[in-house]
Amino acid sequence: MTDPLVARLRAAGCVFAEDEAAVLRAAEGDLETLVARRVAGEPLEQVVGWAEFGGLRVAVAPGVFVPRHRSEFLVAGTLAVLGPGATVVDVCCGTGAIGAALLAARPDLVLHAADLDPAAVACARTNLPGAAGVHVGDLLDALPPALAGRVDVVVASTPYVPSDAVASMPPEARDHEPRGALDGGGDGIDVVRRLAAASPAWLRTGGHLLVECAEHQADLARTALAAAGFAASVAHDDDRDATVVTGRA
Structure with missing residues (x-):
């Protein structure tokens, strides 16, 4: 059975929908609010407040460049x-x-x-x-x-x-x-x-x-x-x- 969250993210154009669904479910905050922000196009890292970089978890604030x-x-x-x-x-x-x-x-x-x-x-x-x-x-x-x-x-x-x-x-x-x-x-x-x-x-x-x-x-x-x-x-x-x-x- 298809995971509805994965399907929703995939429909919004998220290439790594399965991985993103797992990150969103583990994040702090209301899941629906987080998903809505992501589906609207906000970077995942800004939505959940962090990015993985060089083996570290780096805080990412809304509106700030996301490290690549x-x-x-x-x-x-x-x-x-x-x-x-x-x-x-x-x-x-x-x-x-x-x-x-x-x-x-x-x-x-x-x-x-x-x-x-x-x-x-x-x-x-x-x-x-x-x-x-x-x-x-x-x-x-x-x-x-x-x-x-x-x-x-x-x-x-x-x-x-x-x-x-x-x-x-x-x-x-x-x-x-x-x-x-x-x-x-x-x-x-x-x-x-x-x-x-x-x-x-x-x-x-x-x-x-x-x-x-x-x-x-x-x-x-x-x-x-x-x-x-x-x-x-x-x-x-x-x-x-x-x-x-x-x-x-």
Whole structure:
């Protein structure tokens, strides 16, 4: 016999309806209210209040960008370049999922996180109780000035959807996540360019900048980092369909 909840979710376009039904039934709150929100198109993670990322349960508030599993590749790339007690800045942090995964793997890190969206920063503060600071502001301008020249790694899952493509994204993204967390400008790499240009003033000599982008944008992102003086390279993970560009100062 077909599970009516699964059938309802499937009819609403939920590809993994069985899995989502189990998550919704286990969630706190009135099941019908939760299901109605999901059927109306709200991301499951915002409905239930959490997302799984890097083996962690990360709090996700309504209206905040939902962390993607592809960003776990960005975490892995960052861990590969970290020295003991490194100072790391998670820029465009959203929920703080990347920073949380880094701290879980390396509790010795001095972690700062920053986002322009106050709602995202409030969510990140929930997920990053061990951070040195979670700051509101535009990219690295959000940081305390005393960090200039003292950062070992800047890591960022910046917005990288081209402006013209935002309208064709799934409704749960375009209608329920901030446009500022999605829209990367004309070719999707505008924020990467700005971050690359700003990062050298904050990084120690030999420090690293790691950014996520789509595979077809890798050459553009690498060029942006090279133009800012970084020795840049590209890595891709087929399993996650994830691309990371790494620059060494």
